[in-house]
Amino acid sequence: MLDVRRMQVLRAVVTSGSVTAAAANLGYTPSAVSQQIAALEKEAGIALLERFGRGVRPTAAGLLLTEHAALIGRQVAEAETALADLRAGRTGQVAVRYFATAGADLVAPALARFRSEHPGVRVDLRIAEGARPDPEADVTLVVRGRGARVGEGLRLVHLADDPYRAVLPKGHRLADRRLVDLTELADEPWVGSERPGPCLDAVLEACAAAGFSPDIAVECEEYATAQGFVAAGLGISLVPLMGLGSRHPNVVVRRLRGPEPVRSIHAAVRESSLALPPVRGLLTALQEAWSATSATRPAPRPTAKAAP
Template sequence: MLDVHRLRIFRSVVASGSVVAAAANLGYTPSAVSQHVAALQRETGLTLLERAGRGLRPTAAGLELAAQADAVLARIGEAESVVADLRAGRTGRLSIAYFASVGAAWLPTVVQRLTTQFPGVRLDLRLEETVPDDPDERADVQVVVAGPGVEPGPGFRSHHLLDDPYVAAVPCGHRHAGRAEVELAELACEQWVDNDFARGWCRRNLLEACTAAGFSPAFHVEAHDYPTALAFVAAGVGITVLPELAAARLPAGVTAVPVVRPTPVRSLHAVVRDAVAGTPTARAALAGLHAAAAAGRPAAA
């Protein structure tokens, strides 16, 4: 296999017309340049240079190799440029997974930040309510709901973003509407609207809090998502209890009351793949998620 470094030196000799001139251009000694050219000739088994007066000129084989070297060095230069762009975050790809209630709430500002700073980076956005078991199928950055002491597994690191307390969404004419807070046990006899068809961690967290308050909610209607559940509340079908982030934009005729004693809380985390954690794009994505969490709770989906 040809030594690329020797090809560079040989190409400089051909372009400069002498070993001394090439050495001066490269910052080497003439002896070092001569040794590299001699080694290249041994590697190829070809005579690449011949004397021409006080200088050197390439042989026919040398001219052909010099032409090939130009192409090889150009491709290496392109590859080095790509590597520099990837290292600086100017090109490449980043996958981000999120669950529904942070999609509209946080992702627009995060994506706007990334596309402004890194216009050449392709973003792969995925709606995923759970973390895939196969690490190869996971996104580079995923926003997840998890309990305390979340362990994302080898090759990933979890970053806490927000603790999101639950609220009761009730019709504006409801007896609890307008209160500063409502105890969870006071909702025991209400007609509940379920809002998590997937029976995920958020629902289990709520049911555990209800059990701690001494009751099990009787779900009158099952909805598949938070917006549908809120629409049922607006229609007067019942009440629903959901994370505050998901209740940031309520339909007309619905108000939210903080739930206490106990207050169910879900923790939101960003799980980042170790292999991309040090890249500018992943760092910017994580910073954007932290900023969105700290800025409050804008509209959720």
């Protein structure tokens, strides 16, 4: 096998016309250059240089390898430039997986900002399948409790706390309240909006802290459908803010306390991807997108009755 470094030494000799000049250009001794050429000729099995006047000139084989050495040199230079662009975050690809309700308020504004800051980076964005991190993705949005752990080679980065709101039918006894105590919903029939998993766990843990277990009268596992059941008077429901992008006209939404259920949204990030500037930039954009969205949400409108 031909040694690429020795081919570059040959190229220097051919370009300069002598071993001595090549040695001076490379910072080698003439003896070291001659040894490299001799070793390359042994690898090639043919003479590469011949004496010409006071210098040397390439044989047909030497000229052939010199041309390939020049090509390799250009390819290496291009590779170094591409690598520098990748390290600096100017190029590359980031694979992101997200769950549907995080799309509008979190992923969309974050991605818009990210593309303006990293126009040369391609984002492979797809809906996550299931609640587990995608091992092929750089970043997977997941709901996890504080202190939760993920698999080997992954790290959790907190992005947002998404509070749940009480969804009540219009005309409900608590509909005129701006703030509802969770215990006031203990005896109500509930419309379940979550499938088993960390989101449902956040609701059940808050109810347990308030001293009761909710009576699930209807199960639907989908936020828009849950609002439809509530509007029909079949019960009340709890839906996170990110799930309330489209509100049914016959429901009212109220804040909760005592305690306020919250689902904690994290990015499960591959450890090997954390050092990449685009990944760090995307995480920052996701965190700041939710802060900006929360800051611009209109405050609940005051009603005739003040909160207790």
